[in-house]
Amino acid sequence: MVERRATLGILAHVVMILGMLIVAFPLYLAFVASTHASQEIVQAPMPMLPGSHFWENYSAALTGHGGGAGSNAPVGRMMWVSLVTALVITVGKIAVSLLSAFALVYFRFPFRSLFFWAIFVTLMLPVEVRILPTYKVVSDLGMLNSYAGLTIPLIASATATFLFRQFFLTVPEELVEAARIDGAGPMRFFWDVLLPLSKTSIAALFVIQFIYGWNQYLWPLLATTSEDMYPVVVGIKRMIAGGDSGNEWNIVMATAIMAMLPPAVVVIFMQRWFVKGLVDTEK
Amino acid sequence: MEKRVRFSSAWLPWVLLAPQVVIIGVFFFWPAAQAVLQSMQVQDSFGLSTEWAGLSNFKALFGDSAYLESFKSTAIFSILVAVLGIALSLMLAIFADRVIKGALLYKTMLIVPYAVAPAVAGVLWVFMFSPSIGVVAYGLAKSFGFEWNHLLNSTHAMSLIVAAAVWKQISYNFLFFLAGLQSIPKSLIEAAAIDGARPWRRFWTIQFPLLSPTTFFLLVINMVYAFFDTFAIIDATTQGGPGRDTVIMVYKVYQDGVKGGDIGSSAAQSVVLMLIVVSLTVLQFRYVEKKVNY
Numbered sequence: 001m002v003e004r005r006a007t008l009g010i011l012a013h014v015v016m017i018l019g020m021l022i023v024a025f026p027l028y029l030a031f032v033a034s035t036h037a038s039q040e041i042v043q044a045p046m047p048m049l050p051g052s053h054f055w056e057n058y059s060a061a062l063t064g065h066g067g068g069a070g071s072n073a074p075v076g077r078m079m080w081v082s083l084v085t086a087l088v089i090t091v092g093k094i095a096v097s098l099l100s101a102f103a104l105v106y107f108r109f110p111f112r113s114l115f116f117w118a119i120f121v122t123l124m125l126p127v128e129v130r131i132l133p134t135y136k137v138v139s140d141l142g143m144l145n146s147y148a149g150l151t152i153p154l155i156a157s158a159t160a161t162f163l164f165r166q167f168f169l170t171v172p173e174e175l176v177e178a179a180r181i182d183g184a185g186p187m188r189f190f191w192d193v194l195l196p197l198s199k200t201s202i203a204a205l206f207v208i209q210f211i212y213g214w215n216q217y218l219w220p221l222l223a224t225t226s227e228d229m230y231p232v233v234v235g236i237k238r239m240i241a242g243g244d245s246g247n248e249w250n251i252v253m254a255t256a257i258m259a260m261l262p263p264a265v266v267v268i269f270m271q272r273w274f275v276k277g278l279v280d281t282e283k
Numbered sequence: 284m285e286k287r288v289r290f291s292s293a294w295l296p297w298v299l300l301a302p303q304v305v306i307i308g309v310f311f312f313w314p315a316a317q318a319v320l321q322s323m324q325v326q327d328s329f330g331l332s333t334e335w336a337g338l339s340n341f342k343a344l345f346g347d348s349a350y351l352e353s354f355k356s357t358a359i360f361s362i363l364v365a366v367l368g369i370a371l372s373l374m375l376a377i378f379a380d381r382v383i384k385g386a387l388l389y390k391t392m393l394i395v396p397y398a399v400a401p402a403v404a405g406v407l408w409v410f411m412f413s414p415s416i417g418v419v420a421y422g423l424a425k426s427f428g429f430e431w432n433h434l435l436n437s438t439h440a441m442s443l444i445v446a447a448a449v450w451k452q453i454s455y456n457f458l459f460f461l462a463g464l465q466s467i468p469k470s471l472i473e474a475a476a477i478d479g480a481r482p483w484r485r486f487w488t489i490q491f492p493l494l495s496p497t498t499f500f501l502l503v504i505n506m507v508y509a510f511f512d513t514f515a516i517i518d519a520t521t522q523g524g525p526g527r528d529t530v531i532m533v534y535k536v537y538q539d540g541v542k543g544g545d546i547g548s549s550a551a552q553s554v555v556l557m558l559i560v561v562s563l564t565v566l567q568f569r570y571v572e573k574k575v576n577y
Contacts, residue, residue, distance in 0.1 A: 005482070008381065008482060009381065009382075011378070012378040012379075012381040012382045013382060013384075013385070015374070015375070015378040016375070016378050016379060016382055016385075016389045017389075019371075019375045019378075019389075019393065020388075020389055020392045020393065023392060023393055023395070023396060023450065023453065024392055024395075025411075026404075026407040026408060026411060026450065027395065027399075027407070029407070029410070029411060029418060030407050030410070033410070041416065042416050045418055045421045045422070045425075046416070046418055048418075095302075096302045096303050096306065097303070099299040099300070099302065099303070100299060100300050100302075100303040100304075102299055103295075103296040103297075103299035103300045104300075105286060106286060106289055106290050107289055107290055107291070107292065107295065107296035107299075108289055108291070109293075109296045109297070112296075115300060115304065118304070118307060118312070119303065119307065122307050122311045123564060124557065124560045124561050124564050125311050125315050125557065125560075126511050126560065128511045128514060128533045128536070128556070129315075129318070129511075129536075129553045129556040129557045129560060130311075130314040130315050130317075130318050130553055130557075131536060131537060131540060131541065131549075131553065132318070132321075132540045132541070132546060132549055132550065132553075133313070133314035133315070133317035133318050133321065133550070134310060134314040135541075136314075136317070137309060137310060137313060137314055137317075138310075152306065152310070153306070153310040155306055156303055156306040156307045156310065156311065161303065169286070173286060176286070176289075176290075180290075185290075186290040186292060186295060187295075189290070211397070211398055214400065215399075215400035215401065215402075217400065217401060217402045217514065217515035217518070218514050218515065218537070221518075222541065233400040233402045233403060233515070234402070236402065236403060236406055237402050237405075237406065237515075237518060237519045240406055240409070240519070249410060249416070252406065252410075253410065256403050256406055256407060259400060259403050260398065260399050260400075260403055263398035263399070263400070264395055264398040264399070266398070267394060267395065267397060267398040268391055268394075268395070271390075271391065271394070274394070275458055275462070278455070278458060278459075279458070279459070279462055
């Protein structure tokens, strides 16, 4: 800091604390609501301190024993679907992009730039703009209500391909030469040299893509019709269908907390890679 | 930039590219082409016959007051989300840049909303603002005598989705602004301070102009976010209501196509949206090229 100004220093802390409180308030409220019985929440104003029904609410949510007017599907199953979906999307995206970036950077073959542009253009076609036709393709392939249908259409990723391409371009050429002199083929080079060097990029992408996969909403909403294939993000919205007084808000909020936990844990504990990944993928 | 040293193989690059190419072919290009095709067709309500309709779907669309209204809601919504989100997170980033003690805690708390799914964010906000049981709605009524009801009042409904969308996006903007601020050379700030510029003046004459590439980039990103990623927020809070006042364009594609079964119109709307994404992306990349040279 250039100069010391006590008032400005205090102001900075005040603003940061206020900002933090406002940002954290919805999360705190959700946690408090998830620890009370449902009648206590429905009588406005609801209590502002945690109550004593933590275990009851969470186990009721996990096993699907809530009595709300909306959906009462077990959250345990939904969490599992979300986890599998998010992990398959993440690992799939990283693997597919690594391979195609490797091909684009280290080989010369016909139509190379055509493929490059084809991948680039997919940036401009988010699921939202091609809802119905994509749904039709997936249903024609018989992939509705399956993990394949939930994940494969989301696995192609232009951003990940570009990130790896950018990174591969910075890898010194001497490494390829050395590998070739030592008699290593392309796949050997890929596994033993390129992959270990890409660890940081992979970690960064893992965070971003895990959150992306976990938080998908519109696509699972279309691609699943049976309750046991709903990810938790879709499930929770169906839970609040009962209306303000019909909902068991304590169960809904317990579900919200559980739905937030895995991505929040990933972001907080992989913060360094997360920030790097965010800034790098947007370059 | 190209590699000088490469591997040579006639088949390996094709094998490596195959998964990506198959996926984008089947799930991106084919459906996008279908959307373009369907946008120029009319189907009867049972999907039994399809007729070529040329541009009549588009003509009907732009003659439809509901669609024009959704254009307007989308414009209001995305501008509010982008401007408010950017202003708030810029302010937080500036103060975070000054703070040394507790910086990690502040930063960690501020990035958590990024991890919250839009649908969950919607549920949290609708819970706080529910007219009958919401704490904030209750507080507004008790302390200011303000009757909050986003189910009846469209301004309230719009404010609610804007607030939830901004809340979720603050983390992202904040991180970019903080990275931008920290990359400004300290010597510039010091020189200005020696010349007698106070913090407020230094911000407007040095930091803010140097941040303008970041700000512009975030403006585009936030617009795209407001256009597409907020679908879940709206579906979990207002569902387009009251009436059609918070039906943004993406939500209308879904309503008309999935719920209403009007495939031609929905496809035409998809095509309009695609054009918007393309122009936003082009805008962004033109600017990125400029950023490299500044």
